[in-house]
Amino acid sequence: MKEPVKEQTVELTVNGDNYEINVHPLKRLLDVLREDLKLTGTKEGCGEGECGACTIHFDGEPALACMIPVCQADGAEITTIEGLSSDGRLSLVQEAFHQEGGTQCGICTPGMIMSATYYIDNPDSAENMREALAGNQCRCTGYKRIFDSVEEAFKNK
């Protein structure tokens, strides 16, 4: 019989804090964030890489936390939605979403803000705003006020 895979030690930096956790190497990074690190701001909308609700920044690039086994994140630097605001102050993008009504039910919002934040910092990463947000599904807003929010954030950059 095959030996069951043992837990393994993984080192992660999340929102600037260092963690060393013992975990099954194939546990999804999403579950590690939500369960082990209790960072429930990152959401699950599909678990199959289609909806973008679980978007985080992985070594500075947007990535889908539901598609990453935690062993691949060993040594990685991760930012989640909880890492964007500091001292109770909203980030530029969060503030713009607040002003322009870019959130309704709010489930897609953390992922949406992570994608938008990356795009605002790296405007060349996509043809345009629509393309930058194409991987993030939202069922409530019809996207229009999200576009307004991103434009507002660009203005205030």
Next chain:
Amino acid sequence: MREDTPQEELNYVGKGTERVDTTEKLTGKAKYTGDLRMPGMLHAAVKRSPHARAKINNIDTSDAEAIPGVHAVVTGKEFDYKLGLYLVDKDVLARERVRHHGEAVAAVAAESPGLAEQAVKKIDVDYEVEEPVLDALEAIEDDDKLVHPELDDYDYFEPAFSPQPGTNVANHTKIRKGDVEQGFEEADHVIEREYTNPNVQHVPMETHVAVASWKEQDELDVHTSCQSPFTVRNLLCVAFDLPHTNVHVEVPYVGGGFGGKAGIGVEPLAACLSKKANGRPVKLEASREEEFSLLPCRSGLTYRIKSGVTEDGDLVAQKMTMFWDSGAYADYAVNVTRASAYSASGPYEIPNAHVDAYTIYTNKPYGTAYRGFGHVEFSWGLERHMDLLAETIDMDPLEFRKQNALKPGSITITGEKIVENTGNVTKCMEVAAEAINYGELTPEEKKRQEETGMKIAKSVSALHKAPAMPSFTATAAELRMNEDGSINADLSLTEYGQGTYTALTQIIAEELGFPPERINLSIKGDTDKAPYDWQTVASKGLLMSGNACIKAARDLLEKAYQDASEVLRADPCDLDHNENEIYIKHHPEESVTFSELAVGYAYPTGEGIGGPIIGVGRYMAQGLTNLDKETGQGEPALDWTYGSHGVVVEVNEITGEFNILKVASAFDVGKAINPANIRGQVIGGLIQGLGTTICEGYAYDDEGHLLNPSFTDNKIPTSMDVPEEIEGIVIETPQIDGPYGARGVGEHPMIALCGAIGNAIYYAAGADLTHMPIRSEDVWWALHKDEDRDRPRYSIC
């Protein structure tokens, strides 16, 4: 409860107050049900049927139970009751037979989600597979293959519904007005056609999820993502035979509902598992696949319309037959059938009308409420049909609509008289038409046609909808003043981003004369703490709860004035107030502050009077009646919100590809309490309507297996699909019994958009479509209808 206050004198109503619920959502701090972790919490997984129709011979759970870390396994045997709101037809877990692919047959609670999944795989179900009933039009004829042979034994809400035992018809609603056969004789043309819609999924981005704890002495605590905490509580009490004091339902932030969370969902199963696991909390969270097939969807519809028109453009008679394919269960779908029946003719006056609407059982995932409540589906056919009629008599379709539109003095098909304050659908159409330059192409559009080689066309549709709810639907609001004169407010709607709570905060602020920042309206639902509301559905929240809030605010002020009149030794009629204090009108310097009164006033000597200042407001839907079962005559509508869409579409006549260039939609909202939030609601609804129009729907194989239960195969619109130009326009014909004249608009943006787009595609390219959704290939197939080709199977049907 309309106040004839001119806008200049309103301080908060009609202004762009900030949404009350956003900051926590932007920072990831907002806790949804799925984010909750309770000490000792277990995770549930569900065993689902791989067949659309089968007998269950045996379920062997022994292997699953033997796995260490598995704390509870339940099967249908443990539930000897059914659950339902209108028609009590659904088991918590299938017993004896399964009725649709994906139906729950057993469930497990274990230490981790992975372990629960593993245990579910070890459950062995012995099925005897049967041929499923998949086509509603065949099912209605077939009395031999019944989906519910026991229909006769089911309880149902008798005043509103008519199940037909011994058939697959769960409900038959009839509406009769005038003499339809006579009307056809008077008509110059009689045109009949059939239009179809598939099952569609709501797709809240948060799936159904609940955490239940069955504690000592049968105290049941449930945290759930639902639209209707009190309905959930009531049904749990009925199911488990518990007193209402024992069941406590809390609703944290909810990640979208759209009707899919209107009734009861995963709560009873989570509760049973917790009971069996010795009271440990159990979380049951649907996967996305389960959201598509275990949980309900939108019913399919085949709508047959036969109309009589005169050469002058009068719609003189219409016979409407709705075949609603509700799938395996019809509890909520019967009410969709009823509501769509009494609205079946759209916002048009028909002197001779005849509606037969059937809810039909089949072996497919089951239908429930979905934003629009049947109107999205029937408006597809109806609005296509209106253009077909206009074309037949060679009349402009917009003129034809206007000529037949409901106006003051018109009588609806249930016999309700339309008055000035009902709203103005003609104006909605005119405004939408103007916004798209209806009737001509602008120079830019002409240029675009030349450059792209695509054909541009325009179209205008119209819509109406009233809340679909029991005639005696009620709600309440409670306001409590805090020591500093601020207000804590409670009511029991579920806020999932519609903005209702913001609008209600504005209404309370306006009524009290306090700034909105001083009003704290609790977002979270809690049946132990907040007053009753029926459900958060049907676009009735603003009107009903708005009125309850107005009454609660007045009640609170009355209490404060009573106490102040004693303190100031003045009759309440001589008092007035500002933000901070109540004062004597003709001696304003003699005053007492709200904060002095808030929890009881103390004189300098130490003696006290009054007590905590609390205001309560109740509101009951006014003037609604049951509909006569034979004729459908009666008063079903709390209020009608009218609307209209204007669309500009370009189509490639060779490939069938099309782009929606512009949507301009107008709604008669009575009074816009918060214009910016209405815009958000309208655009969100338009894009959801666009999804229904251009891509969404269930596809099955011949055995009734759902083929596309995922975002990979069942797309919803993304940022790439949003039309370049979208305009939401508000018209204000005040509703007499609306708060400040307002009426709801939550569902309406989705309705009739599909018809407008279908019509514009027809004008641009000649593709004559009768089935939703419309994808490029559907346009292509419609253009090549006459050719002898077989369309590949397994399309959305």
